[in-house]
Amino acid sequence: MSDYPFLKACRGEATEFTPVWLMRQAGRYLPQYMAVRSKCTFLELCKTPELAAEVTIQPIDYLGADAAILFSDILTPVEPMGLKLDFVPGPVFESPVRSMADVDALRIPDPEEGVPYVMETLRILRRAFEGRVPLIGFGGAPFTLACYMVEGKGSKDFAHIKKMMYAAPDVYTALMDKITEMDRLYLNAQVKAGAQAIQIFDTWGGIVSPTDYEKFVLPYTKKLIDGLDRSVPVIHFVKGAGTMLDLVNRAGSDVVGLDWHVNLGKARDILGPKIGVQGNLDPTVLYAPHAHIEREVKRILDENAGRPGHIFNLGHGILPNVPPENAKFMVECVHRLSGR
């Protein structure tokens, strides 16, 4: 198992070729996924282990990706904390967290009781993938989960969470402490259920200034990572954090995920030789003609310049209208151009 190229790259070891997977590779661009999804809601899909496993396996069969990632949503474990979740189609919490009383009411459930379907999905997948590809578990970073819980939905300005940070730091701290502990239990339970790597998604970590990131975001991510079962590698992806990779690095992951706003080579120079990187193709490049896709894959491989510890990926999730054959072609390019 530890010879999987993906896991070797996570550990910074040399690999025969550059392993590749795509964030949101089990998603709407794939007709096979849509066929399953047409028969149930998004939440039902997350909560039905056989179906969640099926859509996790599809892109491995179709794309030939070098790692599989659990199909779920970062907000799945928040619902059993006591917040009713819906997708319309974006996530909505009908009663957002705004006060200390709201925070006090949040529970920290045992993951096997709160989200048994996630753990069962992981167990099914681990058996299905044994000897074929490694299985990545994942969770949202505490700050990103807090953004959704406080805003109640996606936001442009994130006014509510920032007001809480600035004007009610005691409420903010209590909330973040509680989320961080939930997250720690959740991710460690995923490892126990079979996850062979953990990716932490901090989708909104880049909305704050570097000063605020250091004060309000980093301490909780660092505490989370410090509390994880480190028998598996941890990948930490903060979207929009290209100007503060030094701070992101201090959270202590094995691999740092990069969006497409940074030059991968320069990012590696900042992070240092011991830290792996994952990324960083602009997802819209998959709309382009094959020649352009190949050129961009080559550019990123060239920026890495053969350094061990590179996992190829998109800089964010694959977009819903991408032609599937373009995603498959990208995977082929990565393999071919990196020596497979």
Added chain:
Amino acid sequence: MSDYPFLKACRGEATEFTPVWLMRQAGRYLPQYMAVRSKCTFLELCKTPELAAEVTIQPIDYLGADAAILFSDILTPVEPMGLKLDFVPGPVFESPVRSMADVDALRIPDPEEGVPYVMETLRILRRAFEGRVPLIGFGGAPFTLACYMVEGKGSKDFAHIKKMMYAAPDVYTALMDKITEMDRLYLNAQVKAGAQAIQIFDTWGGIVSPTDYEKFVLPYTKKLIDGLDRSVPVIHFVKGAGTMLDLVNRAGSDVVGLDWHVNLGKARDILGPKIGVQGNLDPTVLYAPHAHIEREVKRILDENAGRPGHIFNLGHGILPNVPPENAKFMVECVHRLSGR
């Protein structure tokens, strides 16, 4: 006139205190503005010189800002190119530009004929402000205007413009050439009508990778700036460009605008001592208690460390629900803490 602290700072000269203004200072957060706005549509306000001038003056009276900026919209000059514009409330072009035929159909009107109301507003304002504050004119960067013209409205993924860049570079180039020439005429006409500085807003310049910025965005902004009447200073603001300030700098402006994702001091180190900076308070900080606002103003002034050529501003436009007294307090803090 050239003794205005704002203009001295634009030229990199020492000032007795740090000049400050707020992007979108004539805006919805201000009850005086809403009183005017309640009697007409947004486009009517842009197209009625007396009203546009009135709302431009309001924040100077109320906030005590050190510069005024023309009230208009970056898309105002695009309409007379032949694209019907509406605000619902975001901007919408009912017939987006997608083909070479669409590009060929675009006109490049004389600004005095295409947007006479903008030029008249500038003339009114210049007379009204003489001896009091300098007047900033502005326009969208070619790429940002192209984003709206091709997408037809705001976008999350900017799939249409990126598809055009990657798959139809001839159409993209023809469009960008035409926009750049329109922009050049438009901004030079603003200077002739009384603008004492020009700000170029590249709201979407940060959505592309540094590689794509260098290839698809920078050449047009540079060509625009090279073609401007440089008897007035040029401020170049690219949102989300903190990872590529070296490239932004190559466009050749006098001042680079900074969003809140960068440390202002580090940005100055990258840009070099000859380039001024404008920014960079997170707009949401204006939701915070006064003590926090003051702390953040001080932090940014400290990051600048007394270097000449700093214009204080927000890192993006002021948000609609900010208490006006918080904006006024911020201006007072900048003045008091910088020695006025």
